[in-house]
Amino acid sequence: MFSIVITHILGLIIVEMVGPTLCFIPSRIPTQALPKPFVFNQSSSTSLETTTEMPLTKLHIGGLFPMTGTGGWLGGQGCQPAVEMALEDVNSRPDLLPGYYLSLTPNDSKCDSGLASALLYELVYEPPTKIMILGGCSIVCSTIAETAKMYNLVVFGYGSSSPALSNRSRFPTFFRTHPSATIHNPTRVKLFKEFKWQRIAIILEAEEVFVTTAKDLEYQCKKAGIEVLTRVTFLSDPSDAVKSLARQDARIIVGIFYGGEARKVMCEAYKQNLYGKQYVWFLLGWYEDNWYLPVKGLNCTKEEMLKVVQGHFTTEAIILNRDNKQTVAGITAQQWLDKYHQRLNQNLGTSVRPEGYQEAPLAYDAIWAVALALNATMHKLKKRGIAIESFNYENKLISQEIQNSLRDTFFLGVSGEVKFTDEGDRIALTQIEQMVNGNYNLLGYYDTQDDNLSWASAPQWLETGSPPKDRTVIVEQLKTVSLSFFVTLNAIAAIGIIWSIGLICFNFKFRKFRYIQMSQPLSNYIMLVGCIGCLSSVILFGLDSQKINARDFTKLCHSRAVLLSISFSLFFGAMFTKVWFAYRLSTQLEQSSKSKQKVENAQVVLMISLFCLIDVAILTSWFIKSPMIRITEKLEQEDVDPNDENIKVNFESLIVRRLERCDANLVWYCILFGYKGLLLLFGLFLAYETRSVKLKRLNDSRLVGMSIYNVVILCMITGPVSLVIVNHVDAHFAFITFTIIFCSG
Incomplete structure (x- = not known):
């Protein structure tokens, strides 16, 4: 109790110090990032309070969306519209959270851990009491989840893949619909074995999410008897790291970095001739489809970038349900996608897919997971004569019941079956894609639990028609x-x-x-x-x-x-x-x-x-x-x-x-x-x-x-x-x- 009082005082001091500089309230979100700001609170003109004879009780959720910034994952641009849609659908269901509706207050975290920490204190110390925090971007979730446990707050991530977040002793109240980045590694190792590669190299950006992913990949490779030739890290300029790969004759290269850094790495790979029939790159699958197109400051042309990215593989957890089944929202995944495109056109006035488009189904299902868990918690507490809205930051009982309900949550969402491990991680299949002529082709799926690799189409190999060797072959x-x-x-x-x-x-x-x-x-x-x-x-x-x-x-x-x-x-x-x-x-x-x-x-x-x-x-x-x-x-x-x-x-x-x-x-x-x-x-x-x-x-x-x-x-x-x-x-x-x-x- 004493520690919580001290933390409260420190939080108030920080809020006073950062003042208007760091504390983003809804009205301060940049208009260019949010063409149609969507704020769910009492004063919002767009609030979805249902008109009934009896007033509905609000359950407040604090939202952190990485909308603007200069680095990291800025997927809030594509995920926030999906969250808006989910809140509309959840609050329109009379059988879900009867007598309550969800209200969300969004803030721009800029994928900045320092700013996110200040915003968390603002959400905690400014009324109303938040029953949960919704967060995106791994470094933001790592920061707020480690602090939120002191307030018995559950943090739910829709766009955070850092393996570090699976550490239950460090993040006991964290859950996420975005699978851990380590879900890629069993798939990668399976592909290495499939193509008879015994030596790989790793290049990564110096971020915690990528460092922990790379360490896990090394461990998985060691278990499988696969040699990791080198692991090179870079902070902002990847040129030296890529040159090191070239010097060490790396042929099968796993790249682990954000989309903005991916452009730099692949541009440098073109300059170092690390592309063509004898090289294979493995990249993350959650980049936008046109991520490789050159931007201002990139010293490579579109034609050069197309050459270097040709034939690379991506691995990513299933983001959109493959089946044409009706989801928990009463619509199929394709029907939801059509509605989502309409929402983007309304908000942005253009068909351009914003960053975070790939993770939008995860953000949508995150709200449904929260709503279903709160609904189950509400009924459990009601039997004990406890109202869910009585939650405060010192009430550990309600927080524990919410966590138990999340562990038991299982439903078919637009991103597929949603269920969680004891560590709060999403259980999902992995899909494998390959870029051919500037477009991603679906190759197949891998089920980690059953060790089942199913092919939808055969990989295409440049010129040779067969997988290249993992090293310069000495004859x-x-x-x-x-x-x-x-x-x-x-x-x-x-x-x-x-x-x-x-x-x-x-x-x-x-x-x-x-x-x-x-x-x-x-x-x-x-x-x-x-x-x-x-x-x-x-x-x-x-x-x-x-x-x-x-x-x-x-x-x-x-x-x-x-x-x-x-x-x-x-x-x-x-x-x-x-x-x-x-x-x-x-x-x-x-x-x-x-x-x-x-x-x-x-x-x-x-x-x-x-x-x-x-x-x-x-x-x-x-x-x-x-x-x-x-x-x-x-x-x-x-x-x-x-x-x-x-x-x-x-x-x-x-x-x-x-x-x-x-x-x-x-x-x-x-x-x-x-x-x-x-x-x-x-x-x-x-x-x-x-x-x-x-x-x-x-x-x-x-x-x-x-x-x-x-x-x-x-x-x-x-x-x-x-x-x-x-x-x-x-x-x-x-x-x-x-x-x-x-x-x-």
Whole structure:
């Protein structure tokens, strides 16, 4: 009781302070906003007091309508005429509130919470006593509902969707015919699943109604396993927020903001190219049909705005009853709509639909819900000997009975079935629409309670005919040796192998000829076997995980190293033994012309075996200590060619080229290449030293020396160049292959 007295005193002080500046009484409502002011009070010339033999008792309702202002939802322009119609219909019913009629005093709240607070104190402290407050605009309802509970006043909202208003501990006396904004979220999540989208982005205006809606959407998405890529907020200028969406490659975007800010967002989306076949926008469904048309100060043309809004989806609770059934007012929803259009033409003198046109059925049903609840409360109180008009701001009993009656209220209104949850929220279906060529097409309805999505028509997708992807699709392609190149070079290597086998056969057949015997035939056999091994490795270097199982790629890596290393030791080792013995024989001949030492086969085998054993030791240690593994490296990105027959896409995609290679510890490469390098350099030295030597016992020593020059030069070029062109798979394969072929030839 003490707190209420203090509140009364504070209220009076505020009213005195704001005075004529903030307190809007009916006569002060701007005429341009209300061409025909409609004020239901004792002095109003338009009062609907019914002429009866016995005077009727007025039940006063305080009304707050957002009529004018610079921001927020100004839906009072379209909702107040609907409230006028409802009051006329309710007060003309003798069976409803017998002995009473409803009187409403409207005020312009401008969708401003500060002004609404001052107007509430004016309504409370200026007689007559108000039995209820009717409010629109979420930020206004949040302010007055939090205060009104201290006066046991029920606040009824016709145009407030903030999820915060569902908080019963904070707003215990609040009810509304406009469903909570969170009713959109289950519908959105259902559509995300329907179109197989797993990633979305959210952009919202920094208002409590939108912040709480966005948080609930994030929660719903998390439950459904859908990723929220980002949530960006803006206060008045959305340019930075829209740029952030573009930077993060947002494709499925949920926009939550008032209609005025929606124009700015979509204009900026046009500038950032966030529209077209690969983007889908979800907006609120309670904007006016032509909300996107440019206004003064918007730096976009009508054609540009039409481009960016084309194909976007909207979700909104059912506003107008779909059935042709008779409502509680005795008329169908369509008949009511026709009457409402007539009222707008009378008030505005034009067919232009004012802001709040969409919510007008909710405002109309709000009065009916209030009237039916007060009617039920009146009968309950009458049985207890209490008159409903005895309500005062300290009478909690009557307020509680009104709330109980509202919870039990159920009727068919022009906006559909009207019933409320324990939190005071409206229970309703959600309708889904899509903009096509500047007009909204009805797609279907979603029943949250039954999780039932019913389609009225199919969505239309720009150009593609199917839903776009929720992100830039990365098409990974492994860079491999082209098949034609692989076959061609392997065919050349096969010819070399056949030629080597032919030479082996030739040497064996003519092994008894003196000319063949003088060329050290054993070394020739070993050299040709080494050539066959090196040429065979060409096949291994052309294989990849698309030609063999990826799990076997590491075996391929080891096989390449073993085959090429051992074959090189056989091939180059055989030539090395020839120049080595040529060098020894030449020096022996210089020391003693009588020397007739012969080259023993055992010495050849021993030397070549030594080279191979060193290879085996290095490779064994390598594979045991640090075996090679398959890795892929990301290379350049490039746009997908829409005409590429191998990649069927209907959305923007990128190809990421990947290079597959064998990865090993660099130390082992250094050991192996170091050993081979020393062998090459020593062989080069011996070939140089024996360049002018002519030996009958080694008649091909000079040709062997030339071959060593060829091998050393090609190996010295191939090593560095192959590292440079490693990303060019075909060129890399060709360079290594030609080196092997020329060395073996």
